[in-house]
Amino acid sequence: MTDPQTSRNLPSGLPPLEPEAREHQAAVARYLAEQIRQAPGGFLPFDQWMHHTLYAPSLGYYAAGSTKFGGATLGGDFTTAPELTPLFGRTLAAQVAQVLRASGSDSVLEFGAGSGALAASLIPALRDLGIEPKYRIMEVSADLKERQFDRLAPLQADVRWLDALPDGFEGCVIANEVMDAMPVHLFRWQEDGALHELGIVCEDDAFAMAQREAPPQLARALEQRMPAYPGYRSEINLQAEAWIRGMGDWLRRGAALLIDYGFPRHEYYHPQRAEGTLMCHFRHHAHSDPLAYPGLQDITAHVDFTAMADTALEAGLDVMGYTSQARFLLNCGLMAHLPLNGAADGMEQAMALAAVQKLLSEAEMGELFKVLAIARGVEAPLLGFQQGDRRHRL
Template sequence: MNVLSAPALPHGLPPLSDELKTHLDQVNAALLGHIERAGGFLPFDQWMHQALYAPELGYYTGGSTKFGSNLPTGDFTTAPELSSLFAQTLSRQVSQILHDSQSVAILEFGAGSGALAQALITELRQQGIEPEYSILEVSPDLRERQQQRLAPLRAHIQWLDRTPDDFKGCVIANEVLDAMPASLFTFGQDGQVLEVGVIAADQTTARGLPAPFYLATRPAPEHLALLVAERLEPQPFYLSEINLQAEAWMRSMGTWLSRGAAILVDYGFPRHEYYHPQRDQGTLMCHFRHLAHAQPLVLAGLQDITTHVDFTAMADAALEGGLDVLGYTTQARFLMNCGIANYLASPPADNTPAVQQQWAHTMSSANKLLSEAEMGELFKVLLVGRHMTTPLLGTLSGDRRDRL
């Protein structure tokens, strides 16, 4: 094993409360135990899984406040959190899928605060659709928040612990793939594929580090080395990711989605852009109190850890699972195709300050959703499904499947 890098505190990190420091110590101790049981080297995807999903300790399972645009409580803001505009526009694609699949069932993965479900159910009701809404949420804290938020709707909503055996309808996964644990790899001087993992710092060294860990490398296992070799040429000093768990999740969808389509919204690239020579440090990012940085070894259990999505890999996995790839485009083009302009065409006649302030917020949200400098270009929409008979509204214009 060779040490790759040591942890470093990101610039601008806000101070931690005593409660957060105690939680961080507990998470670090648990991770050190996992490293020891793994023989001294914990592959990065396993590290990421524990940091995000360890029961009562992980970022998504330990009860931290994660969403929101107001400092200091939130860590990041998703499209549904900006305003109801995202869900209102999305509803047109959802209603088409429901009609084509002859179903009113919706399954949302990772529903966050419940903002998307709330606005989507409300909008579908205005279209005369009473959906049967299911949510699969791994975070007990977020599940409780969703239940509180959605209770006033008096809608048919259920929370699932696992994927259904058979499903017909519309699947929604907004910023889900990026949070699935990814493997890190780099190349040795001879072009050998090296797996990146986490090792424990010795007691003397650890006292000078912000976290008692190092990133380290070892020869990659055969299956990982073969997949990396299939996707890019060896490049010296090149570090990147491959998300085998997300690919497996996409393939598995083919075992239970019997009719309908899935709408997958996330930030990422097709493979030729994902593994561009200039993207030589990969796409891994961490978020804490709206501070974005690339230090995954610090703040374990307190910060989100994500990687961008290789949409070529996701499309290939869907095909391997027996699904059809129905469309792929940017978020901006998808929302324009679904009629976002219709929700912005008529400013309110009411000139009271409260109404005008709300309209200004709506227009600001639309700019963030559509602008190339914000979410419009970086975020993509991949649509996959089975037994759909009509072209999907969201990719009638600007379909980029030929770039995958």
């Protein structure tokens, strides 16, 4: 089929592709066209489109070897909190240490470790707190595994990469910006109240969005969560719920710290949020077209934290806390890590303050990002939720 870049209108402002990127996109487009051809009725549900564009071996966004993390000057597509400043990991260490001591373990399991920035700051901080962690990483991208290995090797720490979930785990689980990258179902309520699922078809040698009657499983899940809003489009992350449900099987003792952008359900499915939360990122350009540059751009959706908390409870886990990233970091002592003593020069202090401002500001990451803690066998109140716990809003 024709390269979608040349056969459909792209969002304005996106930078042009270099020859190598165009060649990669063409390969991804051929792969996706074949997936659509094999799908029943030539209709590929959106969650499968998102899975293939992000995770297809050697082709998907997270499986191919392009630069994903870092600032615009580094050619990345987005910046995560650990990439922004090591103060994030150093502050998180206080909460991780409390969980490890409460669970009688020194094991940390990080999902989706990205460039390894969080582990690179967290491991030394845990050492400073008297803990030599056994650090385990679950990473689907072979490319990112290599980057993580290179970044973490100088620490000479006990770091290992897992190919499968553990049968049983005791310790602290960390997932920073993981759930938002899990494939979601897209849906739309029709004017007559019928529920439709959105997916992708090939139309006139181009990818196009289409819709069909929602399958029973999707319809049941949504009808339990929200009324029918005619014309309303949004998404539901059943894969993240399945992931948390599985955690109920393998988390024997300890806690999981889930850090991501999102809302409680009453805000997520608010009538005024009629186009959902789906967002795409390409070289620090944010837009809402998931069909543009397949395999080269990130696709994300915000997290329904009510759904995650409910699923945890159904899986036999305890919901230990829910709050904003700003409140969580302040509770964990972020301000004590600022380099404000005489040993820090003016430039270092200014950069640290700017990063902290972004972590805490309501206009930046402080309010949009939330922290949800789910646990088993941990009795003590968690440090990060001592003030400003919002579980009552879930």
